[in-house]
Amino acid sequence: MTACKKNTLDREASFIRQEKSPRWFFGKIRKPFLETLKKTDIQECRRSWLCCGREDEEPVEASPTGRCSLGDVANAKPGELEFISLEPQPRRRKTDGAPRWRGIAFLLAACLFCFSGSCIMWTTDAFHDFVANQMVLDANKGSFAWWVTPPINPWFRVYIWNYTNWDEYTRDRSIKIKLKEVGPFTYREVIRREAIEFDEKGITLSYREVKTYEFMPEMSATEDLNATVVVPNIPYFGAKAKVAGWGQGLFGTAGSVILNLSSRAFKLNPLISVTANGFIWGYDDNLFTLSKLDPTNKVPMDQVGLLTMKTIPDDLTILTGAADIDKLSYFVRFNHKSSLGAWSEPACNSFEGSDGSMFPPRKVRAKDTLYAYKPEACRLIKFIFQRKSFAQGVRAHRYILDQNTFMSPRVNPDNLCFCNQTDLQECPLDGIFDTSPCAHGAPMYISYPHFYLTDPAALEPFEGMHPDAKEHDMFADIHPRLGMTLSGRSRLQFNLRVVKETPHLDVGMVLPVAWFAQDLPSYDAGFKTIIIIASYALDFLEFVLLYVLPVAAVLTALVLARRLLLLARRSPYAAAPTSAENAVEHADERPEDGEQELAACA
Structure with missing residues (x-):
């Protein structure tokens, strides 16, 4: 050419x-x-x-x-x-195609990332699991400091039942016993957790819990603190119950004789007069002092009082949640015991629940049944989801105490192992729960205050009690992501049951002693701000991952498709x-x- x-x-x-x-x-x-x-x-x-x-x-x-x-x-x-x-x-377009392919690769990566993230958010609980794992009790996490030193101190109120017409009632059994509610006597409960030790794998955590109570006069009936009240004689009914447990044999007969002689010598009566402050924090009792001579008596206190046991430190071991987040803060050992040993079946002796200040976050979010161990109740307490609520400025899940918790086995078969009687008719009335196995033999029974949700027969001998659902019910508002108890209240009434013939009282009669109200006040401004910011930040992040990420995936896919079409049109010439x-x-x-x-x- x-x-x-x-x-x-x-x-x-x-x-x-x-x-x-x-x-x-x-x-x-x-x-x-x-x-x-x-x-x-x-x-x-x-x-x-x-x-x-x-x-x-x-x-x-x-x-x-x-x-x-x-x-x-x-x-x-x-x-x-x-x-x-x-x-x-x-501005002329370069003939080199490398930049164009880099842009396409970036769009492809962005599309795959958004699509994968959307699939993970909509098909798995990875996001919620990640948030829940931040609550694992670990010394290197911020939540651990809140657990060691709780940012909130509950208010603990005491109401004493004063038997105002006891002398008149002893003379005329046809009248009703008049009760007067004395109080409240309000205290700030301060919790300290000391001697904290993790096991080698970080699965369990052992510590000593110390509770102190600071009197709050501005929220108390101070004029009644030193007033004299007529209340049931706890050591007297405890001795009666112990003698009744010996039966009708030699030991039972000897015990009855000794108790009668002691009653005459010490002038013991079913009810005694004592100051309100002494009844709360301890008073001397001759019969109680005499019972300390028994080597089998392991009562760790020197005086009789409603709150003397609560000031004794507890040695506890709980799960950190590192192995199973669904058992976060569950008790493993309570005062060196791995079970209660109070009931006939292992299921009832278990205290595999939290202390009520924190619950497994995933269970709260799923609205599952929650369990908390209450030493005063001598059992696990069952909480069920009621509704969504609002507490401390954020959304929460409200849990209430299962209303069948204190029912007799006649109504709630799940409580069969909590009745140590062979005949169900001998079990306590509905709404009254036997805690004597955890009360060193004293015939102590618990119920709702004012016998709320209790068999009407328990109210019949008394005058002056007014059950109220708004005041006497129990609930807890729990953070659905963090598992923290944001607000709530606990209500329990202590009662004594007459288990042996007693002057002026019928066997089986339940005598109200006092009731306790525990409430969580509002957080301080600093900690409340942290909770609000964290809660709404997590809500916003979840919204972005659930809804914005899929939109971003669709948009990047459309842009990528357009770029590929344009490239396909130019490819024959280049x-x-x-x-x-x-x-x-x-x-x-x-x-x-x-x-x-x-x-x-x-």
């Missing part, structure tokens, strides 16, 4: 390339453009290359560099220039360059061949 013919083919290929690329100028250049080009700065012309001449006319003499100079263009006749191709401006395109692209690399081709055409 001659050089002239090759040059002709190259120019035809160049025309094809110009028509495909809109950034090239093509066609005959007319005088107006030539006039403009004459005035063009030499720096601009120096950066351009010109193909000059036509096959049927004399070619314009090429410059030594193989390009037409600015003078050649200015002096050329209208037909002598076939076309002029200027170098692209700075995939395999023809020889003519190579001739145009590499024209600058062969300046010497230009003179030879022009000479051959001549």
Whole structure:
């Protein structure tokens, strides 16, 4: 192939390339453009290359560099220039496809990320599990400091039942016993957790819990604190119950004789007069002092009082949640015991529940049944979900105490193992629960205050009790993500049951002693702000991951599809360059061949 013919083919290929690329100028250049080009700065012309001449006319003499100079263009006749191709401006798209593919790869990665994240959020609990695991009791986590030093101190109120007409009742059994509620006597319960030790694997945590009570006069009936009240004689009924447990044999008969002699010697009565403060924090009792001589008596206190046992430190071991987050803060050992040992079946002796300040977050979120161990109740307490609520400025789940908790086995068969009687008719009345196995033998029974949700027969002998669901019910508002108890209240009433013949009292009669109200006040401003920010931040993050992430996945998929379609349209022209395109692209690399081709055409 001659050089002239090759040059002709190259120019035809160049025309094809110009028509495909809109950034090239093509066609005959007319005088107006030539006039403009004459005035063009030499720096601009120096950066351009010109193909000059036509096959049927004399070619314009090429410059030594193989390009037409600015003078050649200015002096050329209208037909002598076939076309002029200027170098692209700075905005010209690069011919290299690497940046385009990098953008496509980025879009593909973003689409896959958003789609995968959406699938994880909608099909798994990975997000909720991650949040729940932040509550694991670990010394390196922020939540551990809140557990060691609780940011809130519960209010503990004591109400004492004063038997105002006891003397009159002993003379006339036809009248009812008049009860008067004395109190409240309010205390701030301060909890300290000391001697904290983790096991080697961080699965369990052992510590000593110390409770102190600070009197709050501004919330108390201070004028009644030193007032004299008539209340049931706890050691007296405890001794009666112990003798009754010995039966009718030799020990039972001997015990009855000793008790009668002691009653006459110490002038013991079923009810005694004592100050309210002494009844709460302890008073001396001759019969109680005498009972301490018994080597089998393991009562750890020296005085009789309602709250004396609560000030004794407890040695506890709980689960940290590291092995199973669904058992976070569950008791493993309570005062070195792995079970209560008070009931006939292992299920009832278990205290595998929390202390009520924290619950497994995943169970709270799923609205599952929760369990808390209450030493005063001598059993696990069952809480069931009631409704969603609002506490401490954030959303919460409200749990209430199962109303069948204190029911007799006649109503609630699940409580069968909590009745140590062979005959169900001998079990306590509905709503009254026997806690004597955990009260060192004293016939102590618990119920709701004012005998709320209790068999009406328990109320019949008394006057002055007014059950109220709004005041005497129990509930807990729990954070659905963190498992923390945000607010709530606990209500329990202590009672004594007459288990042996007693002057002026019938066997089986239940005597109210006092009732306790425990409430969680509002958090301080700093900690409350932290809880609010954390709660709403988690809600916002969940909303983004659930709803914004799928939208982002769809949008990135659409953009990616558009880019791929555009690339598919351009791919036939950029995939395999023809020889003519190579001739145009590499024209600058062969300046010497230009003179030879022009000479051959001549």
